[in-house]
Amino acid sequence: MAQHLSYEESVRGVWKGLGLLAAVTVVEVLLSLLKAAEFAESIRPLIYVASLLIIALSIYKAYFIVYEFMHMGYEVKGLAMTVLLPTLLLLWALIAFFNEGDAWRKSREKVLYKDQLELPAGDEVGMSDDNNLLYLSQES
Amino acid sequence: MTEERDTDIIIAEDHKPELNNDWSGGDRKPFRTSYGKLMMWYFLLSDAFTFAGFLISYGALRFSSPSWPVPDKVFATAPFGINEYFPNGEAPLIFVTFMSFLLIISSGTMVRAVQEGARENKRGVVFWMLLTVLGGAGFLGCQAWEWTNLIVKENMTVSTNPFGTYVENGYYLDPETGEITDEEVVEGETYLLHVAGQSHGEEAADDHGDDHGEAHFAYSTVPGDYPGYVVDGLRPDGTGDPTAKPFIHRKYVVVDEETNEQLLKVQEFGPPAFGALFFGITGFHGFHVATGVIFLLIILINAGSGVYVARMNGYEMVEKIGLYWHFVDLVWVFVFLVFYLL
Numbered sequence: 199m200a201q202h203l204s205y206e207e208s209v210r211g212v213w214k215g216l217g218l219l220a221a222v223t224v225v226e227v228l229l230s231l232l233k234a235a236e237f238a239e240s241i242r243p244l245i246y247v248a249s250l251l252i253i254a255l256s257i258y259k260a261y262f263i264v265y266e267f268m269h270m271g272y273e274v275k276g277l278a279m280t281v282l283l284p285t286l287l288l289l290w291a292l293i294a295f296f297n298e299g300d301a302w303r304k305s306r307e308k309v310l311y312k313d314q315l316e317l318p319a320g321d322e323v324g325m326s327d328d329n330n331l332l333y334l335s336q337e338s
Numbered sequence: 339m340t341e342e343r344d345t346d347i348i349i350a351e352d353h354k355p356e357l358n359n360d361w362s363g364g365d366r367k368p369f370r371t372s373y374g375k376l377m378m379w380y381f382l383l384s385d386a387f388t389f390a391g392f393l394i395s396y397g398a399l400r401f402s403s404p405s406w407p408v409p410d411k412v413f414a415t416a417p418f419g420i421n422e423y424f425p426n427g428e429a430p431l432i433f434v435t436f437m438s439f440l441l442i443i444s445s446g447t448m449v450r451a452v453q454e455g456a457r458e459n460k461r462g463v464v465f466w467m468l469l470t471v472l473g474g475a476g477f478l479g480c481q482a483w484e485w486t487n488l489i490v491k492e493n494m495t496v497s498t499n500p501f502g503t504y505v506e507n508g509y510y511l512d513p514e515t516g517e518i519t520d521e522e523v524v525e526g527e528t529y530l531l532h533v534a535g536q537s538h539g540e541e542a543a544d545d546h547g548d549d550h551g552e553a554h555f556a557y558s559t560v561p562g563d564y565p566g567y568v569v570d571g572l573r574p575d576g577t578g579d580p581t582a583k584p585f586i587h588r589k590y591v592v593v594d595e596e597t598n599e600q601l602l603k604v605q606e607f608g609p610p611a612f613g614a615l616f617f618g619i620t621g622f623h624g625f626h627v628a629t630g631v632i633f634l635l636i637i638l639i640n641a642g643s644g645v646y647v648a649r650m651n652g653y654e655m656v657e658k659i660g661l662y663w664h665f666v667d668l669v670w671v672f673v674f675l676v677f678y679l680l
Contacts (some may be wrong), residue, residue: 208453215589216446227435230679234410256675260668267449268664277369281379289412295394299401
């Protein structure tokens with residue numbers, strides 16, 4: 199495709215692409231500021247929608263850089279696939295490790311919650327005639 | 339089929355393509371591209387996995403923290419006091435957006451250099467590569483300023499993160515008397531812990547203009563537990579540790595929802611992984627930019643001195659360093675996304 203363009207056209211294409219990337223970046227920053235604005239704090243869906251939009255725009259930027267600036271769109275399909283397909287492995291890494299991070303947070307919260315629990319005193323347990331249990335509760 | 343004779347074999351051998359002894363593999367190129375460009379792509383693929391590993395570990399650690407510093411508060415400064423012209427003296431993300439533009443524009447000038455190379459235009463290649471080098475060097479300069487500001491002014495280190503975030507709503511104590519004020523603590527808001535006795539570049543985070551009202555009050559620089567705040571460095575035996583950085587932690591109260599009791603809280607440090615991840619990942623990216631600038635300069639000088647004119651291959655070396663340079667820009671898209679935008 200680009201090979202068929204005249205020199206002037208491909209030069210114009212570069213500046214157009216540059217303008218596009220700059221515009222997308224500005225939109226991303228505006229969305230990010232919007233989601234951190236004070237009035238947005240009470241509207242949870244707004245934060246999620248803005249975050250998802252920012253991620254989608256970043257992926258679009260990455261696609262544009264790879265396909266136009268790095269000329270991947272004009273290479274042989276086999277070359278493009280050998281480079282792009284292995285990156286799909288990262289999808290699994292994303293799911294697995296973000297899940298893992300969330301699990302770390304949950305188990306830490308659980309430990310903190312258990313740490314602040316108070317042990318009932320021996321006579322409150324109601325089985326103080328059982329020597330064994332009494333011993334156990336005094337021990338701890 | 340006729341039966342096999344010795345002569346048939348000899349004729350067949352004659353029609354086989356000539357095998358060469360030097361392993362160069364004939365004249366058909368795999369994927370119709372040069373060896374150098376193909377290997378540059380595979381190097382970039384492996385590098386992408388390295389960066390992805392770093393960024394995914396960032397994500398996992400961020401998910402595992404109960405709170406995370408809000409980037410609008412952390413990255414709200416700009417050189418030459420530009421942030422002073424903004425409300426509250428904070429210019430959220432402005433400087434880092436400028437840095438992104440520098441890198442994107444240098445990517446565009448790099449495409450122009452490759453285009454001029456394809457036309458065998460030496461002057462064009464040198465001119466556009468020079469602009470690319472300037473963009474890359476400008477980006478590195480900006481990053482140096484950003485790091486200096488974080489380390490020297492805001493006291494962030496690899497293991498200390500003075501940017502904390504509230505996880506509850508409440509009210510500050512007056513630092514002088516220890517009485518509850520009507521100054522609010524807001525859940526999800528990020529504050530910067532200041533070091534006692536240091537003038538700080540920005541009045542951001544926890545202040546909210548209270549400096550103006552209490553200009554007569556100054557925080558003590560001696561480690562200890564004061565009515566409305568704590569200064570770091572108090573040993574259990576009551577003496578001060580002179581080597582500890584005296585961070586000021588303000589006290590605030592949170593009302594317990596179930597018992598209606600007032601619980602006294604002290605400002606904590608933010609998640610310690612933040613500093614290590616920030617300096618590690620932006621540092622690794624900056625290292626890529628720095629090596630990119632060096633290689634751009636080498637190839638710029640080679641192009642200028644006519645090395646590639648003799649090769650007659652459309653300045654392929656410029657194309658290869660171009661691929662690397664766009665990759666650096668590509669990585670920045672994701673670093674920018676996770677550290678500054680989200």
